[in-house]
Amino acid sequence: xxxxVHPGTGHEDSLTTRLACHFGQASFMPTxxxxxxxxTSGLMLVAAxxxxxxxxxxxxxxxxxxxxxxxxxAGRWPHAQTCLVRHFLRKETVDGFxxxxxxxAAAPNAKEALCLVRAxxxxxxxxxxxxxxxxGRTHQIRVQLSSLGHPVLGDAKYGQARAGATLYxxxxxxxxxxGPVFACLPPWSGPRALTALPEPIDHGPQASP
Numbered sequence: 287x288x289x290x291v292h293p294g295t296g297h298e299d300s301l302t303t304r305l306a307c308h309f310g311q312a313s314f315m316p317t318x319x320x321x322x323x324x325x326t327s328g329l330m331l332v333a334a335x336x337x338x339x340x341x342x343x344x345x346x347x348x349x350x351x352x353x354x355x356x357x358x359x360a361g362r363w364p365h366a367q368t369c370l371v372r373h374f375l376r377k378e379t380v381d382g383f384x385x386x387x388x389x390x391a392a393a394p395n396a397k398e399a400l401c402l403v404r405a406x407x408x409x410x411x412x413x414x415x416x417x418x419x420x421x422g423r424t425h426q427i428r429v430q431l432s433s434l435g436h437p438v439l440g441d442a443k444y445g446q447a448r449a450g451a452t453l454y455x456x457x458x459x460x461x462x463x464x465g466p467v468f469a470c471l472p473p474w475s476g477p478r479a480l481t482a483l484p485e486p487i488d489h490g491p492q493a494s495p
Contacts, residue, residue: 287327287453287473291318301330320346320353323425325440328355328457329468345463346422352461354487355417355427356406358454358478359436360445363413368404368487371430375399375423385443386429399423399430402487406480412439414480416458418487427455454478459486 293300305316319331319342333339345351374396376389389396400420407414413436417427428444431437437445440453447453456472469483 287325290324291321291330301332305332319343320422322457323428323453323455325453326355326455326457327453327472329460329470330457331460331468342462349420350463352459352486352489353419353422353457354459355419356414356456356458356472356480356484357417357427357431358412358414358439358474359431360412360439361436362410363403363405363408363415363436365403365405366408368402371401371403371434373399373430373433375426375429377424383443384424386423386425388429388433397421397423399426401427401430402489403431404484404487406484412478414478416484416487418489420489459483461486 290297290300292302301318309316314335316332316334317339319333319339322328322330331342333342342351373388374391374393375386376393376395376397378385378387398421402418402420404416405413406416419426425444428438428441432441432444438453438455439445440447440451441455442449442451454474458472459467459469461467471483472480474480
């Protein structure tokens with residue numbers, strides 16, 4: 287968390303620049319397969335060969351690479367069972383900053399966003415949810431949960447947190463098609479700690495919220 291995948295305006299340090307520094311003499315520069323928001327902790331896959339990069343990117347396009355996250359969200363999550371969350375999102379620029387906004391399905395440049403959400407702990411002030419992405423839109427989890435009235439804790443862009451707050455969103459598990467499973471627990475401590483890996487979310491018929 288806090289390290290961007292690529293360098294950009296206002297920050298030169300990034301995962302790719304560190305990889306370039308560490309593997310400067312490699313025949314193939316290790317390359318991130320996907321991206322994480324700057325404040326998100328957790329798993330990042332980096333390909334160490336062109337064949338691995340090509341296979342992983344094909345899996346992403348075909349939606350056969352499964353990615354799961356955990357997040358603490360504001361308020362009491364209202365669904366006891368796993369539910370399908372569906373929006374149509376459009377990328378917009380507001381005051382020079384990129385944001386994703388829910389729009390009508392027929393709106394220009396609208397893209398469908400789908401995920402499965404399962405509650406792990408439900409409380410009045412905050413709930414812990416597990417999310418399996420079915421599509422890969424920019425800021426998808428953050429904007430979808432916020433649109434349902436349950437922004438991710440610490441989210442200054444789509445919630446009401448102060449700038450620099452800890453974003454309670456964590457890349458928990460990545461499953462490659464017919465390949466290995468990678469998983470790691472979030473670094474959270476205290477009452478928001480997650481001490482055991484939850485079971486994966488099955489992709490089957492689900493109820494919409």
